[in-house]
Amino acid sequence: MTANTLQQNPLAGLPPDGAPLPHAASTAPFEPYATEAMTPEQERVYLASQWQLMWWKFRKHKLAVISAVVIFVIYAMAAFAEFLAPYHYSTRNTDFIRAPGQQVRLFHEGAFVGPFVYPYKLHLNMENLKREYAEDRTQPQKLRFFCRGDRYDFWGLVPGNLHLVCPPDGGTFFFLGSDRLGRDMLSRILYGGRISLSIGLIGVSISFVLGVIIGGIAGYYGGRVDLVVQRVIEIVQSLPHIPLWLALASIMPPSWSPLLVYFGITVILGLMDWTGLARSVRSKLLSLREEDYVVAAQLMGAKPRRIIALHLVPGFMSHLIASATITIPRTILGETALSFLGLGLRPPITSWGVMLNEAQNINVVALYPWLLYPVVPVIVIILAFNFLGDGLRDAADPYR
Template identity: 70%
Template sequence: MTTSSLPAPGAPLDHYVSDAPFDPYSVEAMTPAQAKVYQASQRRLMWWKFKRHKVALWSAMFLAALYFMILICEFVAPYNLHTRNVDFIYSPPQDVHFFHEGSFVGPFVYGRKMTLDMDTLKRNYTDDTNDVQKLRFFCSGDPYEFWGLVPGSFHFVCPAKDGQFFYLGTDRLGRDVLSRIIYGARISLTIGLLGVTFSFVLGVIIGGLAGYHGGTFDLIVQRIIEVLQSLPSIPLWLALAAIMPVTWSPIVVYFGITLILGLLDWTGLARAVRSKLLALREEDYVLAAQLMGARPARIIGRHLIPGFMSHLIASATIAVPGMILGETALSFLGLGLRPPITSWGILLTEARSVNVIAFYPWLLYPMIPVVLVILAFNFMGDGLRDAADPYR
């Protein structure tokens, strides 16, 4: 039935039949579910496809929770970053219990006693089952400065009054490993995003111009990329990190490491963008945009780049764990970030000795969030790539 022959409300339909041929692909001929998909925007279609990838969806939720946590890590961590418990140096992890002698008490830990082995000078800790220390939640505890600006002492979980709570143990200075892992996430996670943002911008701009214009500029860019990709990455990281003056403040070193990681990671993305644009610039819609007077920047940004956005999304999500690993490697080797800044790489420097690992294996726990974050980014990247692929 055409729009011009629509009947009045309540009128019979016998004399209002259209002579137009029936189109099985029209919106009127579709079921409500088919019409919903047909009329959905590209973003909504991507979201529907991404939700079907359960592993990618759970990975995205896990990463979102981590990035939300770094905003309030002072509240989440049981202790301040620099709090030292000198009576509990190299204390092993404490188990959380709920029942004591058959009675439900709630989450608590047992107090600890320390004895010193005079032969090996090793501290031995034993649980005192008579000392029940209930954990407190949403409580006032160790003082801190929220983002280094606002004083506070409110925590999600606190040890009992005059008690201890070392869920992942302590290090050589008696600092809580769990709290330091939570604080270290703020640096390790943000350095990956900042580095990828910098390399993403460089890769898209340089690769886009090289692929669109070609010629001498493309030749120069390709030779630069080949030289950078032929250099061993780890020695190059070490060389660039070593030239940073030791007098720089920790925050300047942080941005310097981010800049180094971004400068060395843009080449792969630039080459991929360049190869795609070499093929897409010959399409008819590019010629039409040129004839209409569109500038190269608009053609690249509005017409060419969206054509392979799925590849760009996958490349960006996979590059983030590479940045985190790069920072971890530099800090582990002593040429990256320096205290008082704390990252997962700096925490792993405590476990560089085989003897330390043998006696205090909990110092390797900062490796667990590194592995989980890298896996989560890879799974989420697979889901985003499939969701943004227009041929799927």
């Protein structure tokens, strides 16, 4: 059959109706390609949920896991501060003002005694009027455990007086020393951690909600809404944060109770940290709102609130997690800075910043360096949150 014939009649080469097809075009049953059976490990990964995959990837980040444990321990200690602290945070020992830390020992003159401390002997140096403390190594005083001590109200609700460790009968126990009023530094650090750490959580909750809502509206709707939101964000970001913090904190009435001051500082810190997250959410939503699944949700009649919350925000959850873990230590630092400058929380509330307020004088720090101990948990919690944020970001990243 020639090419001209095929061009004139394309069906000329086909067999008549009912005739069998040639062998090359036979209709044999289709046999699928042979596939190998999945191993139990592959099946376990294939059937795992997104949260399981995140957990498996997070466990491989050893530094992040250690940081999570450290953060959990610190928050647990702050939650049970009344039980763990040897004293109430306001208990004063006027005979032991700015006393150095007492070392916990187990052996006295070669014999095992158990956890004990040596009592202090006070000597006033008349040349420089400095209180000098010396250990009396002839009288070991055993510490008491699970004992009755200073009364407290657990979380302000349940009265009690049970402590993990108590000073010896008729003695003192200042593991980290005492301050200018004779108050135990360890007890005040434990109590102060509850305030500083809770401010970080509440502050980041406020900034997180504002950032996601405002940034989501700007990124989803765009146009004039986006223009107005961007100008507001630029105005807020152009204001210097530290002077603005100082101005807002200084206008709080002195007659406010410590609880109102606490909530006021928390709201101020939360309102100042939402702009960066709002811009990140806005940029992500601008790129995701044109995706097919978003258009499909719109055609099905889903409301913008549902689309943003259930379809768009989970798409960049890793970035939100990293932003939250970075914002928490920044909020803690903000409260510490304000209280250190005397414009944040005020006594009788105690926090790490309030305690560091006593260490402003370099001469006092040179003579009594243990007054700087509250800066240690601040540094530890900030580093732990940063490492935890790195691990959570890598675990939640779908492209890793």
